[in-house]
Amino acid sequence: MTSLRDVAERAGVAVSTASAALNGTRPVAAATRRRVERAATELGYRPNVLARGLQSKRTRILALLFPAPRSGFGLTEMQFATGAAEAASELGYHLLLSPESADPIEELRHLTGLGLVDGVLLMEVGLDDERPAFLAGSGVPFAMIGRTREPGETDYADIDFAATARDAVAHVAGLGHRKLAFFNLSEDTHAARYGPAIRAGAEFERAAREAGLAYVGGYRPGSAEDGGKAFEDLVGAHPDVTALAVMDDHAAVGVIAAVARHGRRIPEDLTLLLVLSSARVAGMFHPRLTTLEPPSAELGRLGARMLIDRLQEESQGGPQRRLLPCRLVVGDSSAPPREGGTW
Amino acid sequence: MTSLRDVAERAGVAVSTASAALNGTRPVAAATRRRVERAATELGYRPNVLARGLQSKRTRILALLFPAPRSGFGLTEMQFATGAAEAASELGYHLLLSPESADPIEELRHLTGLGLVDGVLLMEVGLDDERPAFLAGSGVPFAMIGRTREPGETDYADIDFAATARDAVAHVAGLGHRKLAFFNLSEDTHAARYGPAIRAGAEFERAAREAGLAYVGGYRPGSAEDGGKAFEDLVGAHPDVTALAVMDDHAAVGVIAAVARHGRRIPEDLTLLLVLSSARVAGMFHPRLTTLEPPSAELGRLGARMLIDRLQEESQGGPQRRLLPCRLVVGDSSAPPREGGTW
Known part of the structure; x- marks a missing residue:
């Protein structure tokens, strides 16, 4: 031997x-x-990692609970996973990609009962998510990418929606716009209590008010067709709107088509921003859209690091909370408003 | 106890x-x-999964080697991973998401040396990939999503490019088109020896010839700008082309803009197909593009199943080889050619 x-x-x-x-x-x-x-x-x-694990009661394996991909799933969610896997690997840990079934609590019971993982990383966290309470009750170390309504003592990394909204509003206000509309995530593709939708809606409204801009919210189109209809509604009620921020890629497709049907142009007649979309996706639109790109890989990395810190007892203090803003990537859909133009 | x-x-x-x-x-x-x-x-x-693993010398953990995301990365690659994780979970296995570094062989040596995984799943397999030979030499069970030039005895699940090209050609020929052009993956975003590019190019040419269609290949635009340039080049040399299949989403953006600059329309003046893109991405274009959607989740599932079959010695025979065609999803970019129209 x-x-x-x-x-x-x-x-x-x-x-x-x-x-x-x-x-x-x-x-x-x-x-x-x-x-x-x-x-x-x-x-x-x-x-022998197993013999070592038996001795130390540590396997150096983390599980990322990965929900079943829904239609809106894309690059962002993949980057949570790859970012977390990279950070884990750099710190000598391994990341299990654990698909979630219809009953996430049973799934967690099964997964943590196996003795296989040292800790769990949650993503797609709902405002009233029941998984954190189950894990806390079971004594299983965990961290969240995203956060519940009241995260309490739990470690989390999430998007800074307040800073993201401020950056978006400062961008359109700086161009001279006086009225901003916001199309939020739809309730069909995202659970009504999905945190990003609630937080983004509240923060865009607040940021617009603080910057002295008129604000129109309340629209939640989730498809190209609904995006077009919402836009017609919007300009019917608010013919003086000159800037629009949209959280759903497909709704943006419908907005662009509706603008063209009016014989108008982007950005001359409308400044259009995508929110929570990657610059890669924004570059598929014509014109290339200005976007607020989520720091997805960084959030995945942060979540894994927080969890590993906790496991290694390097952080025994209060909860670790990190908020990162989206990155403003200015495309060809941003311009000053046309003088006196109305829809 | x-x-x-x-x-x-x-x-x-x-x-x-x-x-x-x-x-x-x-x-x-x-x-x-x-x-x-x-x-x-x-x-x-x-x-205790560890005690069990020590006894059986099996951990029921598989590793999916996940390359560092490049710019072209998207839904397809994520679905390999989630499909594999789901199939593994259904069969009582766990999937590690193992990010690859610059030196994949060292990475594999490290990963398999840990005694942590029962087998390895490879993706983004190059034509002359050195990882399969290393794994075969080390006696580590593995399977591939994709395949090398000569996969030999290795189990693999891959896209059926011959059937995919035949389906695409039958679609445009059925509409009455007589000449098809094909824009392949660029050499910048994909290694020159990347299998899908080589196979798709060869199979589109063969399928067009067998269907009696004139064929124009050789273009490899990797950006919107290059897509526009390639299109100008194409219609300059072949003013009678009426159908175009494009493998790169961003190149398609440039093609659409170039068509508009000519004062022409899709699909009236050009039938445009996306190849290897999801219907979700194709739906972001205006008009919604016809696409050949890769069976990504299915390939991930198949790869995991093959590997687990092998581990459980349920398949001791020759190599398992499965090819699945892309799914034709007809959008609003397909139409019969305009009579006598030239560019």
Whole structure:
């Protein structure tokens, strides 16, 4: 049997360094880690993660609970997962992608009962989500990407909707617009109590008021067809609106078609912003839309790091709370309002 | 200490059923599984996956090697992962999402050396990918979503490009088109030796020839700007082209803008097809584009199932090879060619 000492000797490092390199218990320079791994392979040494896990009661495995993709799923949700997996990997952890069934609490009971994972990362967190209370009650360490209405002592990383709305409003106010409309996420594609919709709606209204802009809210189109109808409604009731922020990509498609039917143009007759869409998606529109791009990979990374901090007891204090704003990426759909133009 | 017998008694099932329900060693009706899990929770019984893994030398964990997202990454790649995770979960396995670094072989050496995973699932497989040879040499069970130039004995699930091209060509030929152009994936965003680009190019050319259609290939625009330029080039050299299939979403944006600059319309003057894009993405274009949607989740599911079959030695025969065609979703960009129209 090859011992860890043999591996350390062949790699020319201390036994503690060889152990850290193979077990990921503390950071080791990449070149050193590779040398140790090569020595282990050459000597046929197989560290056994299971035996180690039995000893330490730690598996260094985290589970990301991944809801069944709904129609609105895209790049953002994938980047939560890849960001979390990357951060975990850098810190010597592994990330399980655990699909959620119709009964997430049963699923959690099953998953945490297996003794397989050290902690759980939640995403798509509802305002009244029951998963955090279950996990807290079970004593399973966890963190959230997103947050409930009252996150209490739970660690979370979420979008800073207040800062995002302020940035969006400052952008359109800076161009000289005096009235902003906001199309929120639809209640069909997203649960009515889905946090981002509630928070974005409230924060856009507040930011517009604070900046002295007139504001029109209350629309929630979830398809191209509904987006077009909502736009006709909007300009019928508010012919002086010159700027519109839309949270749903498909609704934006309908808005653009409706603008064209009026014989009008973007951005000359309407400044159009996408909210919570990637610049990649915004670049598929013509013209390329200004967007507020969510910091998805960063939120995934932060969530994993918070959870690992907690597991390693490096943070024993109060809850870790991090809010990151969306990034404003100015496209070709932003311009000053036309003088005296009405719909 | 609560024993498995206690759990079985409380749940009113045989010990072997309780074991199967908690260990996932064979399928158990969902209602029974839930009853056993509830009994286990109530009695404080904790099956230990690690102790079980040590005994059986199996962890029931698979790793999906997930490459660093490149610009072209989207829904398709996410659906490989979620499909694989779902299939694994249904069969009592867990899926690790393992991000790949710059050196995938070192990464694999590290990952498989840990003793953590029973098998590996590869995606984004290059024609001359070196990972399959490494895994075969290491004796680690694996399967591929995609395939190398010569997959040999390896299990794989991939897109059926021949059937996909035939379906696309039959669609445009059925509308009465006589000449089809094809814009392939760009060499910038995809490695030159990326299988889908090579196979799609060859199969579209072959399918067009077999259907008696004139064919124009060789274009590989990877951005909206390049898509527009390629289109100008195309109609300059082939003013009689009436149908175009495009593999890159952003290139399609440029094509649509170029058509508008000519004062022409889709689909009246050009039938435009997206290839390898989801209907969701195709629905963001105006008009909604006809698309050949990849069976991404199905391929992810198939890959995981093949690997698990192999691990459970249910398939000891020759390699498992499954090819699935893209699904033709007809949008508003398909129409018969205009009589005698040229560019």
